[in-house]
Amino acid sequence: MSEQLTFTYTIDGDDFTRAGEASSSVKNKLKMLGVSSDAIRKVAIAMYEGEINMVIHAEGGTISVSVSDDAVTMVLADRGPGIPDIDKAMQExxxxxxxxxxxxxxxxxxxLPNMKRFTDEMQIDTVIGEGTTITMKVYL
Amino acid sequence: MTIREMKEALDAKFLYGEELADLDAQFVFSADMMSDVLAYCGKCSVLITGLCNPQVVRTAEMLDIVCIIFVRGKLPDENMLALARGKSIAVLATDHYMFTTCGILYEHGLRGGA
Structure with missing residues (x-):
């Protein structure tokens, strides 16, 4: 892969039964791209937890997943309530x-602890009342 | 232990996946909390749970689980079974409680993954 590929998904915040469809789609795409099963598993778990969080806390949002030669980068953006205390939210x-x-x-x-556990980098940007963007990276 | 052998040991029935009955598994995880399954399942390829909603199948999919065993007589609906079919995940249902289900499979040599 010499170019970076990006997939974008809109997550429906109303439908818990459909939560996970985007993660499932990404899992299949990474498999087709020949990404290692170890990395796919990490991406799938982290993104799925993030997708569930979006449905539970933020009435949905968007997820974009970029694949380059050295990493899979997931950006999960919502317009939910924001996270008041990130340190607390990171506690299991x-x-x-x-x-x-x-x-x-x-x-x-x-x-959130699972998302951190299964990714190599994770950054949370949150503004109360405006939303949260979580960027996660899994190295390839 | 194959899925077929698990089915027999647990007096379970196939809700989907008889054609997957010869798949072999060594490690099993049991929980009702899907976040715990995602965190700790490790190399397990069978999931025992009493939780019954579509996210159980989604969780199994993310972890490459080959068989879900529903305990306490829980029966997934047609939507869940369709999802499992789409992912080729076998689905068993047993009336045993979770502790008994785990005990029986442990006696047959299956182990937790961690």
């Missing part, structure tokens, strides 16, 4: 998710 087990979200198997305070 800390969650502000509603009880109904927990009954769906998420909201255990593992989302």
């Amino acid at each position: 087990g800390y969650s502000t998710a509603r009880e109904d979200v927990r009954s769906l198997g998420f909201g255990a305070g593992m989302g």
